[in-house]
Every structure is written in C-alpha cells, then in structure tokens.
Amino acid sequence: MKKVLAIVLALVMVFGLAACGNGGGNTTPQNNTADDKPLAGTYKIKVWAAENNQDLTKKQIDDFNKTNDMGIVIEATVEPVSEADAGTNMITDIEAGPDIYWFAQDQFARLVNAGALDKLGTGASKTVAEANDPGVVAAGSINGQLWAYPATSDNGYFMYYDKSVVPEADVKSLEKIIADCEAAKKYFAFEAQTSAWYLASWFFGTGCKSEWEMDNDGKYTGVKDDFNSANGLIAAKGMYKLVSSPFHLSSSKGAEFESGAAVVVTGMWDYDVVQKILGDNMGVAELPSFEVDGKQYHLGSFNGCKLVGVKPQTDPKKGAALHQLAQYLTDYDRQMERFNTLSWGPANLKAQSDDKVKANPGLATLFAQNAYSQPQGQIHGSWWDIGKVIADDVKASGGTEEGLKKALQNYQDKIDALFAMSEEEKNAWTVIGAVAGSNWDKDFEMKKEGENVWKSVDKFDLKAGDEFKCRQGKNWDVSIGNGGDNYKVEADGTYTIVLTLSGDSGTITLEK
Amino acid sequence: MSKKNDYDPSEIQKRMGMKAKNRISNTVIYVVLVIMSIVWLIPFFCIVFQSFRVESTWMAGYVFPQKWGFDNYINLAKTDFWKWYTNTFIIAVVVAALQTVIVLCMSYTLSRFRFKIRKGLMKFMLVLGLFPGMLTMIILYRVLKDLGMTQANAVPGLILVYIASSGMGYYVSKGFFDTVPKTLDEAARIDGATRAQVLWKIILPMAKPIVIYTILTAFMGPWGDFVFARYISMNTSAGMNVAVGLQSWLSLDQINNRYTMFCAGGVVVAIPVTILFLCLQKYYVEGVTGGAVKG
Numbered sequence: 001m002k003k004v005l006a007i008v009l010a011l012v013m014v015f016g017l018a019a020c021g022n023g024g025g026n027t028t029p030q031n032n033t034a035d036d037k038p039l040a041g042t043y044k045i046k047v048w049a050a051e052n053n054q055d056l057t058k059k060q061i062d063d064f065n066k067t068n069d070m071g072i073v074i075e076a077t078v079e080p081v082s083e084a085d086a087g088t089n090m091i092t093d094i095e096a097g098p099d100i101y102w103f104a105q106d107q108f109a110r111l112v113n114a115g116a117l118d119k120l121g122t123g124a125s126k127t128v129a130e131a132n133d134p135g136v137v138a139a140g141s142i143n144g145q146l147w148a149y150p151a152t153s154d155n156g157y158f159m160y161y162d163k164s165v166v167p168e169a170d171v172k173s174l175e176k177i178i179a180d181c182e183a184a185k186k187y188f189a190f191e192a193q194t195s196a197w198y199l200a201s202w203f204f205g206t207g208c209k210s211e212w213e214m215d216n217d218g219k220y221t222g223v224k225d226d227f228n229s230a231n232g233l234i235a236a237k238g239m240y241k242l243v244s245s246p247f248h249l250s251s252s253k254g255a256e257f258e259s260g261a262a263v264v265v266t267g268m269w270d271y272d273v274v275q276k277i278l279g280d281n282m283g284v285a286e287l288p289s290f291e292v293d294g295k296q297y298h299l300g301s302f303n304g305c306k307l308v309g310v311k312p313q314t315d316p317k318k319g320a321a322l323h324q325l326a327q328y329l330t331d332y333d334r335q336m337e338r339f340n341t342l343s344w345g346p347a348n349l350k351a352q353s354d355d356k357v358k359a360n361p362g363l364a365t366l367f368a369q370n371a372y373s374q375p376q377g378q379i380h381g382s383w384w385d386i387g388k389v390i391a392d393d394v395k396a397s398g399g400t401e402e403g404l405k406k407a408l409q410n411y412q413d414k415i416d417a418l419f420a421m422s423e424e425e426k427n428a429w430t431v432i433g434a435v436a437g438s439n440w441d442k443d444f445e446m447k448k449e450g451e452n453v454w455k456s457v458d459k460f461d462l463k464a465g466d467e468f469k470c471r472q473g474k475n476w477d478v479s480i481g482n483g484g485d486n487y488k489v490e491a492d493g494t495y496t497i498v499l500t501l502s503g504d505s506g507t508i509t510l511e512k
Numbered sequence: 513m514s515k516k517n518d519y520d521p522s523e524i525q526k527r528m529g530m531k532a533k534n535r536i537s538n539t540v541i542y543v544v545l546v547i548m549s550i551v552w553l554i555p556f557f558c559i560v561f562q563s564f565r566v567e568s569t570w571m572a573g574y575v576f577p578q579k580w581g582f583d584n585y586i587n588l589a590k591t592d593f594w595k596w597y598t599n600t601f602i603i604a605v606v607v608a609a610l611q612t613v614i615v616l617c618m619s620y621t622l623s624r625f626r627f628k629i630r631k632g633l634m635k636f637m638l639v640l641g642l643f644p645g646m647l648t649m650i651i652l653y654r655v656l657k658d659l660g661m662t663q664a665n666a667v668p669g670l671i672l673v674y675i676a677s678s679g680m681g682y683y684v685s686k687g688f689f690d691t692v693p694k695t696l697d698e699a700a701r702i703d704g705a706t707r708a709q710v711l712w713k714i715i716l717p718m719a720k721p722i723v724i725y726t727i728l729t730a731f732m733g734p735w736g737d738f739v740f741a742r743y744i745s746m747n748t749s750a751g752m753n754v755a756v757g758l759q760s761w762l763s764l765d766q767i768n769n770r771y772t773m774f775c776a777g778g779v780v781v782a783i784p785v786t787i788l789f790l791c792l793q794k795y796y797v798e799g800v801t802g803g804a805v806k807g
Contacts, residue, residue: 051760082760093653254768255568269768273570
C-alpha cells in the first residue's frame with residue numbers, strides 16, 4: 001500500500017508540475033507517443049456533487065475531456081450528494097464511495113483519519129495554495145500539506161433583515177435591532193441554542209479562540225480554548241441580551257421571514273429565498289455589535305468553505321488523472337463559472353477580487369464579515385455538541401454573573417474531559433527529541449520494565465550528536481536528560497533507550 | 513323489563529338517569545375521538561395542502577396555500593422520482609409475492625407436519641426473531657456488496673434482504689391454520705389428495721383473510737422501508753427507493769427548491785397503499801384477529 005501511495009504521490013507531483021508548465025503558456029508541440037502522455041486513457045469514475053451543482057459538474061468534466069492535452073478521457077457518473085453529508089456517507093464505505101467528491105470542510109479531519117483523501121503532490125499543493133484564499137487553504141491542510149482542493153469560500157453567515165422593520169441606521173447595533181424587533185413584535189432569528197456554529201459568533205466577537213491541534217495523521221492532540229475567560233464572560237453577557245428576549249428565535253432558516261421574523265442570521269444558500277420573500281425590503285449586513293460595560297464588540301463568525309477531495313486509488317495512473325481533474329474543477333475559470341451560474345463564492349484569490357463577485361451584495365457582505373471571522377479550521381467532532389449547550393445554560397442563568405460563569409465552566413469541563421489522561425498515562429515516560437526523523441514534536445512510547453526502569457518500545461538509529469530527553473505525562477513538568485540538559489548521543493548505533501529512576505532524578509543509558 | 517315497572521315513576525326516573533349518563537359518557541368518548549382524529553389527520557392534511565402550494569417551494573410557516581396548482585406533481589417527472597417509485601414498486605410486489613408463498617408454506621408445514629426438530633425449530637426461530645434486524649446491518653452490507661447487489665443494483669439486493677428471513681413470520685397464519693380441523697385434511701387425504709393439494713385446494717380457500725393479511729404486511733414492509741434501503745443504495749440515485757430518494761431532497765442545498773415537491777411525492781407514495789387498504793380492509797381486520805377465531 002505504501003509503495004502504491006508513493007508512486008501515486010510521485011506521479012501527482014510530476015504531473016502537477018507539468019500542468020503548471022502547460023498553464024504557463026508552454027506551447028511546444030506535443031508528440032503522440034505513449035511516453036509523452038503517460039496518463040492517456042479512459043477512466044470510469046464516480047463523482048458526488050450537490051444537486052444544484054450536478055449539471056455544472058458534468059459540463060465541466062466534459063470540458064476537461066475536450067481541453068486537456070494529456071489524453072485523459074473521464075467517463076463520470078455524477079450522483080447528487082450534499083457537501084454536508086458527503087463525509088458521513090463516504091466514511092460508511094470508502095471503497096464504494098466516489099473517486100472525486102465535494103465536501104464541507106468540517107468533515108475534513110474525519111475524512112483524513114478514515115483514509116478517504118489522497119493528499120496533493122508537493123508541487124500541486126504549492127500552486128493550489130498560492131492561488132487560493134489562505135483561510136480555505138488552511139481548512140484543507142494539515143501542517144502545511146494540502147489534502148483537498150479549495151473550491152468555494154462562502155460557507156459563512158451574515159445578517160438578512162427586513163428593511164421595513166429594522167431601519168438601516170440600526171443594523172450596526174444588536175441592542176437597537178432587538179428593540180426594533182420587540183417593538184414590531186417580530187422575531188430575531190439567530191440559531192444560538194441549537195448550533196455551535198452560530199453560537200461561536202459571540203465568543204469570536206470578544207477575541208476568544210478555540211483552536212484544535214492535530215498531529216500529522218489527523219488525530220487531535222489538544223486544544224487552545226479560552227471561552228471560559230474574562231472575554232468569554234463578556235460574550236456570554238452579550239448573548240444573554242438576545243436569548244433572554246421573548247422575540248429571539250433559535251433558527252437559521254431564510255423562510256422564517258414568512259413566519260414573523262424580521263432578522264435572520266444565515267448564509268448564501270438562503271439568498272434566493274429571502275429575496276423572493278422580502279423583495280425590495282431585503283437588507284443584508286454584517287453581524288451587529290453588542291455593548292457590554294460601555295464597550296462595543298462586533299460579532300464574529302466562522303468562515304467555512306467547500307473542498308474537492310480525491311479518493312486514494314490503487315491504480316496510480318488513475319490517481320494522477322483524478323488529481324488533474326480535481327485541480328481543473330477548482331481552478332480560476334471553473335470557480336468563476338460556478339459563481340456565474342450558482343452564485344457560489346470563489347476561494348480563488350483572483351476570482352475574489354473580480355468586480356462581478358464584489359458586486360454581489362450577499363458575497364460582498366460575507367467577505368466584509370470575514371474581517372471579523374475565524375477560518376473554520378480543524379475542529380473536534382464532539383465540540384459541536386459540547387458548544388451548543390452554552391446558549392441554553394446562558395439563558396437559564398438568568399443573566400447573573402455567577403450563572404454565566406457556571407455556564408462557561410460547564411463548557412470548559414466537558415472540553416477538558418476530551419483530552420483527560422488516565423493516571424497511567426500521566427505517569428508514563430516517553431522519549432522526545434531529534435530522533436527517528438522527528439524534531440521534538442513526537443513522543444515515543446516507553447515501557448515499564450522494573451520498579452524504576454523504563455525502556456523505549458522501539459529501537460532507534462541514533463547518530464553521534466543527536467539530542468533527546470525523556471519526559472513524564474507528555475509534558476515538560478518532569479523531564480530527564482543528562483541531568484536537566486538534553487541527552488547527547490556519543491556514538492552511532494541502533495539503541496534501546498533505558499531510563500533508570502532514582503527518586504526525583506534519573507539516568508539515561510543506551511543499550512545496543 | 514316487566515310491564516309494571518314502565519308505570520313506576522321512580523323506575524322511569526332511574527332509566528332517564530341511565531340514558532343521561534349514557535349520553536354524557538358517549539359525548540365524552542366522541543369528543544376524545546374527534547380530538548384524536550384531528551391530531552392524527554392534521555399532519556396528513558398539511559402535507560396534502562403543501563403539495564398544492566405553488567407560490568413558493570420552501571418550508572412555509574402557514575398551511576393553506578395562497579396559490580393552488582399541480583406544478584409540484586408535474587415537476588416530479590423532471591426528477592428521478594418515478595425511477596425511485598418504480599424501484600419501490602418492483603421490490604414491494606416481488607417481496608409480497610415471494611414472502612406470502614414462503615410464509616404460507618412455512619405455516620402449513622409447522623401446523624400440519626410432525627417432524628423431529630419441529631418444536632426445536634420453532635423455539636430457535638422465536639429466539640432468532642428476538643434479535644433486532646438492525647444488528648445484521650453491517651454484515652448484510654458486506655455480503656451484498658460482495659455479491660454486487662448494492663448501489664445501482666440495490667433492487668435485487670433489497671428483495672433478498674426482505675425475503676431472506678420471512679419464513680420466521682409464520683405465527684399469525686400458523687395460528688389460523690391450527691384452527692382448521694384436521695379431519696378436513698384427513699378426508700382429503702383419504703380421497704387421494706397430496707399434501708400440496710390439501711394446502712392449495714382445501715386450506716387456502718378457507719384462509720383468505722390470512723393470505724390477504726400476509727400479502728398486505730409483506731407489501732407494506734418494503735414500501736415504507738428507509739434504513740436498509742438507504743445504506744444498500746449508498747447514495748446512488750438509480751438504486752434508491754422512494755423513501756430514501758425523497759429524504760435526499762431535504763438536505764440544506766435542496767430543501768428550499770424541493771420542499772413542496774417532497775410533499776407531493778409523499779402524497780403520491782401514499783396512494784397505492786391507501787387504495788390497497790380500502791379494498792382489502794374487510795379481510796385485513798379478519799386476518800389480524802383470524803388466529804384467535806375458531807374455524
């Protein structure tokens with residue numbers, strides 16, 4: 001498997017670069033020998049794209065067949081599967097899944113974990129990363145390596161409002177909007193109580209962060225989350241203003257305008273619906289600001305995106321051809337075509353600065369809101385369930401400082417529990433250092449061999465001058481090297497690392 | 513009631529009291545029933561009304577359409593809906609036929625034949641039947657996938673899934689067959705009928721309600737199934753049944769354009785089942801209670 005993967009990656013890399021060359025105006029006449037077109041052939045593939053994107057995707061694949069000069073012919077069946085469901089469906093049975101598929105970036109980590117994505121070659125990765133919005137690129141990358149192709153950058157939310165209820169002058173202030181809604185007995189729809197995706201808006205607005213750390217294999221290793229902080233408390237106070245209003249509605253459906261809403265926070269996918277319902281009264285705006293203790297805080301948001309993924313293939317030739325197609329489907333022209341037919345906001349930087357894209361009121365607002373947004377990076381799957389409870393707790397708190405603090409503490413406890421280590425893990429020793437190709441970023445397991453003796457599970461090829469330490473509980477509170485310094489290897493060889501403890505200190509020895 | 517009592521004023525008063533009491537309890541019962549039927553019918557009427565709404569296609573906050581029309585029904589033809597409908601119909605009809613034959617043969621065998629492991633077999637099937645069918649989902653999927661009966665070929669795969677364990681649903685019809693006197697069999701056997709002839713010519717004509725009940729339940733199972741159909745078709749439109757197909761219209765990117773069509777589809781799905789029930793209702797009630805009636 002590894003070999004196959006290596007070949008695929010090598011091919012992708014080579015052809016990724018070759019494609020750049022061609023794109024750059026290389027017009028040398030091509031010979032029709034097999035060596036020149038190593039990817040030539042007919043490939044039967046399956047593609048998942050959202051229902052409204054289905055016909056366009058078919059057309060774009062046809063265009064690819066007509067225009068590519070590599071002799072690739074793709075025979076594709078395009079099945080309608082929404083980007084939001086693609087991840088779950090894909091993981092059910094990867095083998096039966098599609099070769100190329102669209103997905104929303106929140107499923108990225110799961111797909112990588114499940115082995116459902118084939119990463120881009122280094123060359124292609126660089127080209128694609130440079131051409132697209134850094135936020136989207138981050139959403140499809142792990143530690144700088146792209147695993148999927150950025151396709152859109154419009155999975156974010158902003159505010160739609162009814163101009164006949166909320167005057168344009170009021171849209172910047174949450175308090176004024178709530179007052180307008182209450183006066184008109186109309187609802188302010190903001191899906192705070194059932195969706196962490198919307199709820200996070202308040203915390204991002206006060207500068208809180210929830211950043212998840214992942215190792216190179218796509219496993220979560222930790223989180224930097226400060227929702228339970230002084231800033232988080234401000235956010236909770238602001239949130240209480242809205243959720244305690246009798247005219248707050250926890251919903252994000254554009255159609256709520258038909259059932260008594262005057263404001264709905266949702267995204268581009270509801271644009272047509274809202275426009276049909278409100279007509280000239282439709283207003284779009286960035287999310288408003290709220291005031292706590294005399295200071296204004298502009299509500300933040302998540303900005304998300306859609307990505308195109310390629311499934312790992314057993315046939316390296318097919319894999320390389322698929323990458324060619326995926327890259328084609330997400331290049332500048334295709335993203336523009338999608339904007340023109342479906343109004344999907346492009347991720348491509350050049351397309352984003354296109355005048356026509358800028359003139360779309362929904363996208364313009366979304367991009368303006370992006371200044372206050374956090375790119376939706378990799379987020380632990382449990383977070384969505386843990387996070388959404390905050391608003392209910394905030395509402396139940398009655399707005400008292402104590403109650404709000406309790407709500408945040410409740411959240412924090414659940415987050416902490418995700419990474420809680422067992423007593424055994426806390427006491428276990430590991431090796432960390434510039435060993436076995438790692439650079440102080442990976443813990444190698446050790447096994448307890450006697451009362452005070454720990455031995456590394458693996459043997460290490462060590463060079464003279466390599467440095468490492470042993471540490472306890474995978475943190476730096478207790479670590480042993482050569483005393484407090486790093487342990488330095490004196491002679492080349494393959495060693496088992498042995499740690500002998502004596503009280504608070506210990507000594508490291510190498511066993512051949 | 514004796515004549516004398518008719519003139520007894522106190523007795524008349526008592527009877528009046530009874531009548532009034534009856535009237536009150538009847539009123540209460542009817543009020544409860546009316547409320548219950550309203551509760552049951554509201555969702556149905558909502559779907560019917562929504563399916564005729566043509567002024568918008570998303571989920572609206574009101575029940576009665578502002579503009580009525582058949583657009584949603586006509587538009588169904590522009591989608592894969594009829595493909596799904598045909599799939600479901602084929603599956604349901606084939607399953608209804610095969611499952612009925614299997615169940616009736618099974619019941620007849622267990623009711624009339626005496627063989628060594630009969631009791632053991634019945635107990636075994638009872639225990640087996642206690643396990644929820646969902647337990648087998650993953651292994652069934654693997655097996656069907658290896659047989660090439662998933663995704664676009666989900667129809668034969670699903671037929672196989674539905675009829676595979678149908679022999680275990682013999683309880684009701686065996687109960688009914690047990691009530692048919694054995695002497696009838698014996699008389700036919702003496703006249704030279706084979707075992708099969710006894711079943712087809714003697715027992716089955718008497719067991720019409722049970723046969724119809726079996727057909728109905730066998731048809732209804734696959735007609736409304738979602739779980740198995742969903743994962744065996746694995747997002748391949750060509751292999752979906754109508755429930756799975758319609759559900760796919762409820763995703764975020766489609767619901768705004770498809771909600772009223774979804775309702776129209778729901779109504780169309782309900783039609784054959786409704787007709788079937790209206791025609792066979794009489795037998796159905798007899799069938800459900802059939803096992804308990806002495807023949």
